[in-house]
Amino acid sequence: MKNSFLFIFNKLGIDGAIFYTLLGRSLQISTALFTIFFITKYLSPDEQGYYFTFGSIVAIQIFFELGLNTIITQFVAHEASHLNFNESYELTGGELYKSRLSSLLHLCVKWYLVLAIILLAALFIVGFIFFSKYEVKLQDIIWKLPWILLAIGTILNFLLAPVTAFLEGLGKVKEVAQLRLVQQFIFPIVIWGGLAMGSKLFVSGAYSIISVIVIGIIILKSPFAIILKNIWKNAGTHKVDYHSEIFPYQWKIALSWISGYFIFQLFNPVLFASDGAEIAGRMGMTLTAIGGINSLTLSWLNTKVPRFSSLIAQKEYSLLDTLFFNTLKRVLLIGGSLSALLVIIIVSLQTYNITIIGLEIGIRFLTKIPLILIVYSLFLIIPVNAWAVYLRCHKREPLLLNSLIMGVLCAISAFTLSKFYGVVGLTIGFAFLQTIACCWVFLVFKKKRKQWHNNI
Numbered sequence: 001m002k003n004s005f006l007f008i009f010n011k012l013g014i015d016g017a018i019f020y021t022l023l024g025r026s027l028q029i030s031t032a033l034f035t036i037f038f039i040t041k042y043l044s045p046d047e048q049g050y051y052f053t054f055g056s057i058v059a060i061q062i063f064f065e066l067g068l069n070t071i072i073t074q075f076v077a078h079e080a081s082h083l084n085f086n087e088s089y090e091l092t093g094g095e096l097y098k099s100r101l102s103s104l105l106h107l108c109v110k111w112y113l114v115l116a117i118i119l120l121a122a123l124f125i126v127g128f129i130f131f132s133k134y135e136v137k138l139q140d141i142i143w144k145l146p147w148i149l150l151a152i153g154t155i156l157n158f159l160l161a162p163v164t165a166f167l168e169g170l171g172k173v174k175e176v177a178q179l180r181l182v183q184q185f186i187f188p189i190v191i192w193g194g195l196a197m198g199s200k201l202f203v204s205g206a207y208s209i210i211s212v213i214v215i216g217i218i219i220l221k222s223p224f225a226i227i228l229k230n231i232w233k234n235a236g237t238h239k240v241d242y243h244s245e246i247f248p249y250q251w252k253i254a255l256s257w258i259s260g261y262f263i264f265q266l267f268n269p270v271l272f273a274s275d276g277a278e279i280a281g282r283m284g285m286t287l288t289a290i291g292g293i294n295s296l297t298l299s300w301l302n303t304k305v306p307r308f309s310s311l312i313a314q315k316e317y318s319l320l321d322t323l324f325f326n327t328l329k330r331v332l333l334i335g336g337s338l339s340a341l342l343v344i345i346i347v348s349l350q351t352y353n354i355t356i357i358g359l360e361i362g363i364r365f366l367t368k369i370p371l372i373l374i375v376y377s378l379f380l381i382i383p384v385n386a387w388a389v390y391l392r393c394h395k396r397e398p399l400l401l402n403s404l405i406m407g408v409l410c411a412i413s414a415f416t417l418s419k420f421y422g423v424v425g426l427t428i429g430f431a432f433l434q435t436i437a438c439c440w441v442f443l444v445f446k447k448k449r450k451q452w453h454n455n456i
Contacts (some may be wrong), residue, residue: 027184042195049277052284056268066254069165076169077309099236123151146201153208252397259407297335308393373427377434387445
């Protein structure tokens with residue numbers, strides 16, 4: 001039996017890092033399915049709108065992170081590829097690489113501490129202005145204290161993110177996946193328990209704070225803390241110069257990530273303002289279900305970033321392409337199958353008015369036409385993200401123009417079409433734009449891959 005599982009895992013390209021990541025993602029999806037029941041049972045349709053729009057608003061942290069987490073992993077992987085760990089969890093190798101790695105860690109700490117303070121102020125201001133202006137007047141929905149709690153939890157997670165990104169760059173992908181698995185176990189305890197006890201919108205903030213505290217304690221009690229402490233003390237004369245090395249790359253990826261906010265996170269706030277909290281809640285529920293599928297499939301890619309970066313640093317382009325294209329085939333197969341299954345289930349629930357344990361789950365999702373359009377659009381994002389990861393592991397950002405133009409067009413489309421044609425118009429526009437984006441990114445990927453690898 002064990003050999004059978006090993007054979008299947010080998011065929012699917014599942015190593016230790018992917019196994020724990022997939023286990024975490026699978027748990028995330030399974031808990032998300034049950035969370036749908038708890039949201040349907042314990043939150044009103046309007047409260048559901050607040051619940052999901054909360055998540056879209058806190059996503060403005062993208063404007064402060066500016067893609068640095070991704071850059072950290074890639075830069076650390078490039079430096080660490082020339083180093084090794086000894087039994088005392090110290091890195092051995094050239095002084096140049098140890099010193100540069102230490103300077104990266106110092107840079108991360110300074111950058112994130114300053115930005116965390118600014119982000120907290122921004123979340124308070126933006127959240128209170130938006131929800132005060134568009135709040136549901138006819139219902140006594142408590143959202144102010146839950147929003148404060150969530151803002152604080154968001155800041156704590158913001159500060160934890162560079163730590164895990166740094167560890168992933170060191171090749172500790174499996175271990176970081178295990179940490180995220182712990183977070184997935186905490187999620188149902190806090191969210192389900194909180195909703196069942198009547199905590200309503202407080203649950204999001206409570207989960208954010210509790211999960212980061214638990215993960216922080218685990219890191220402090222593990223060899224990770226020793227590893228980071230040893231790297232911190234290795235500061236030498238060789239520095240990673242932010243202005244000449246990171247910034248020329250970061251400003252491009254930062255603009256791409258900011259554009260991504262307008263592509264992926266704008267729907268809920270726009271619909272909340274134009275069509276009300278209930279429609280925003282339907283969009284949020286749908287995006288959550290599809291997002292779970294996308295995050296599951298992209299686990300294969302995300303765990304390969306250090307390996308991609310290492311192969312690029314060593315100019316092993318043939319091995320790089322073999323690994324990448326095999327991974328891409330798997331994510332497309334799994335993503336397509338799960339997306340189709342999701343549509344079939346939701347449409348069946350809506351068409352036949354099926355209730356599950358007395359709850360009308362289907363009416364909490366988008367109706368058939370916008371549902372199919374949004375699933376189609378987000379499936380196209382899977383190969384787009386894969387090509388982007390491949391290109392960015394070269395420490396370059398050739399997709400800046402694409403991201404900027406698509407971000408602007410998606411924002412214009414969302415504001416305009418939702419105003420005149422509601423959620424159907426919004427999803428039609430999004431599907432059209434994502435089709436164009438997919439073709440465009442593929443052409444860039446094909447051109448740059450050939451240009452950067454002279455032997456191809």
